[in-house]
Amino acid sequence: MATTRASRSRRTDSLTRERIIAAAVELLDAQGESGLTFRVLTQRLATGAGAIYWHVANKEELLTAATESVLVAALAREVGGSPEEEIRAVALGLFEAIDDHPWLATQLSTELARNPRGTVAPRIFDAVGRRVRALGVPERGWFTASSALVHYVLGAAGQNVANAGAADPGIDRSAFLDSVSAEWEALDADDFPFASAVAGQMRDHDDREQFLAGVDLVLAGITTVHLSGE
């Protein structure tokens, strides 16, 4: 009758690939990329190093799997609407996933730039590209248009968490942003005329709004280049 109460750190479930990946995501969320270690993972899962290698080939595969699991969740919650609205929703979903998991930005970019054979890259391109196609963009423009959207989304979302200091958890976001902005402002105006001038904008804006303005800018480019003769 009282058998259901889980005892503190006793391992009741058996070790599975899914549990390992979930624990990896937890560590990454809590400590950042350097916090994911086989030793800590081993401790957290109350097992030995070899047990993990039974389910996962190596650390690279584990990182990719962790990235993929968070990505899939972020792309799952989709709504309807026009192609433009869907693209904004997908973009915002990725933006928020990166906001929740700051390690994700670097990881997704790295995956695109180093591991084009995995399923991470096609997943992102598919989520965006399907809607680009639905916009009516002719086939020859599919890849370029999708690339522009994907790379803007990942890059801007990544820089957003960077400017918020989210890479190291436990930092006051607006205070960090203030200090980054102050440093850009303090740059030599001769060597960095633009960076020092734009510093103020980094501070005084709404993150989401600015991010979505960029999405709309790229969408406007797609429309102008490919759909203007309508």
Added chain:
Amino acid sequence: MATTRASRSRRTDSLTRERIIAAAVELLDAQGESGLTFRVLTQRLATGAGAIYWHVANKEELLTAATESVLVAALAREVGGSPEEEIRAVALGLFEAIDDHPWLATQLSTELARNPRGTVAPRIFDAVGRRVRALGVPERGWFTASSALVHYVLGAAGQNVANAGAADPGIDRSAFLDSVSAEWEALDADDFPFASAVAGQMRDHDDREQFLAGVDLVLAGITTVHLSGE
């Protein structure tokens, strides 16, 4: 009189920060990021580990310095022309630098997404943003327009070297691209309708041309959103 002939591996120059950075870039070019090791560097420079730490704080600083030195060189060769032409030239300069130094893509993205306080991020934003300003974009659009350009350029250039298999040196580019394209094509058309359909485009295109088409697409978006009332 015959004192000038340098003997084979004898160290004639003294160790400097510049020589260390140059050696780091050579190692990165030859072996990729995992090839840069303090032990190999120590051997290459015929010195001890401590000597390097006298000139450089740690490996992170060394990587940032290597990135910065290549970036500065890439941004140095600038020509004239209209703001649009200058933006295309800057973009192409970064594209080619990443093509020559495949490790640079990940490194630049990482720098933007993790180290906003350094000079790498402001350098890139300045090179692009100065020309965005020259286009006549109003101040409130500076940051968004520059972000869209910067992130597209770094992301697309990075993916270009990734699809060419340049991450691991010594690979036949077109053969690798063929195999990546074939894998995208082989993806389940139900789960990845877009990726499987666009796979052919990955193979049959001119890298530079496709890259520049993306730059022009973002430029068109900037014009439409900010300069259309002219």
Added chain:
DNA sequence: ACCTGAACACCGTTCAAGT
């Protein structure tokens, strides 16, 4: 001021041995 190189703490990975 600048360099040497052994030593330290830590890491990913392997593998004989267990069940």
Added chain:
DNA sequence: ACCTGAACACCGTTCAAGT
């Protein structure tokens, strides 16, 4: 089939000691 955990090779970094 799945897990244990000691051992291995390798890494970034430190530091007493040299010049």
